[in-house]
Amino acid sequence: MHFASFIQVGESVQNPDKYYQNNVANTLVLLDAMQAHGVKNFIFSSSAAIFGEPRYTPIDERHPQQPINPYGRTKLIVEQVQADYDKAYGMKSVCLRYLNAAGADPEVQLGERHDLETHLIPLVLQVASGRRKNISVFGRDYGTPDVTCIRDYIHVQDLCSAHWLALQSLMSGSDSQAYNLGNGNGFSVQEVIDAAEQVTGRKIASVNSPRREGDPAVLVADSALIRERLGWTPQYSDLSTIIKYAWKWETRGTLEI
Template identity: 45%
Template sequence: MPNILVTGGAGYIGSHACKALKAAGYTPVTFDNLSTGWEEAVKFGPFEKGDLQDRAKLDAVFAAYQPVAVMHFAALTQVGESLQLPGLYWRNNVLGSLNLIEAAVAAGCLKFVFSSTCAVYGDQDNVVLDEDSAQQPINAYSGSKKAVEEILRDFEASNGLQHVVFRYFNVAGADPEAEVGEFHQPETHLIPLILDAVDGRRDTLTIHGTDYDTPDGTCIRDYVHVMDLVEGHILGMEWLEEGKGSRAFNLGTGHGFSVREVIEHSQTVSNRPVPITEGPRRPGDCTKLVSGSLRAKVELGWTPQRSDLKTMVSDAWRWHQSGHYEI
């Protein structure tokens, strides 16, 4: 089976991508420094512990496995942290990615799938964002992702590096068999925060703002199931294998759910109440953010199958009950 190098393959999205790759007939080779990932999540192929800053290690991994493509998920992703420590984000996300790209080119691995973010579009409130929307990143996290997209374009011009870029908002759920799931330290994502509050791992869930101009007063966000998301990445890799050229795609459903809607579904799925504290708005939170994904649906043939709220919460709850990775 052809090898695919998966950076960040021990993390939430990367581990699900490895499962999807194995099911599609590839061997995923995880490259991860375990700073935010979990070795217990590496279940579907070989594991190489290493850091993107270590070019010699990258060269050795490319030589040993000779991957036919790269899926690049490894990155720091906390917006608040990026505001406090911008140098950390530019160094890790940009310089690390540059190392990886140069190593791939040197090894003759010229197919590259990059996990970007719809945050590159910046603070554009209450609009549907598509691939032609202006890119206006407002922090080091989104700025670093935009920079890597530009690096990829430059290496396509100089070295023929074909790439697919995926931009997405809120990823949720877990694989239906509960082999891998979502677990961050610290946890910042809404659904696992809710489930932690449901089963007593935290005292309460704080709703940050209840006076937004939405039907129930809470923010609305676009959620996509992690298995739908990684299926999009498989399609993106096949796009490159078919020689269709470099392309950027948004991945989302095109509609959103409010915080209260997510809480309501979580209570229904778990059959338990969610203890809630109402707090003030957080600086920078938009009222409504949804992703236009028509290009992915039309050109890639991508159709999200599991991205309804009941399925996303149910799959997350099933994994949540199965036990977390060791801390």
């Protein structure tokens, strides 16, 4: 299972070399090592960024693949490489295309914390806990109901179950496949801020910032295919539930929830 990549859209536009070297070249090294040692099953954490600006939403697997930033292009290149390795070497793969992994283990043993943190929900909750002064909203001029970007947020436990089902399908001899993963709902940046205020009971200060280059207005995935073929069903699709577990992780040992 290959999760390792650089993932910041804006950074990929400013420094594409970093992304092509790591996300593409290093993945080729991994695939070649697998081929040399006879490892024939591969699960790849891809991204809905391979589709680019949506022509329709939610995005299904038939949607045209026209990424609008280097990050999305690196993910698409690896998917194409995998298809070629399947034909040439019989290396079977499942590409799981998702957007924003979110939330935390309900038992609060594992959670999300990056250095540098770039994901919206942890950043919003850092404001609520007092570790940040405010959250930047990148663009309030999109053609969405509240003029902020809309994204799909998937609880990490649901992502784990999707990877487990993908592994089982490969181990049972299924053909290579790509699946879009989504919880069935898209939430705007403002909706995330509002929901976090309700969950935490705290005001979350925000500042308006310019759009980030390469950011589509709406990215929401249609997961009907993986639901039908592998029986995947998200258990934590409610935004408030996702934020509740992330808040428990953010405040573990410091606040009573």
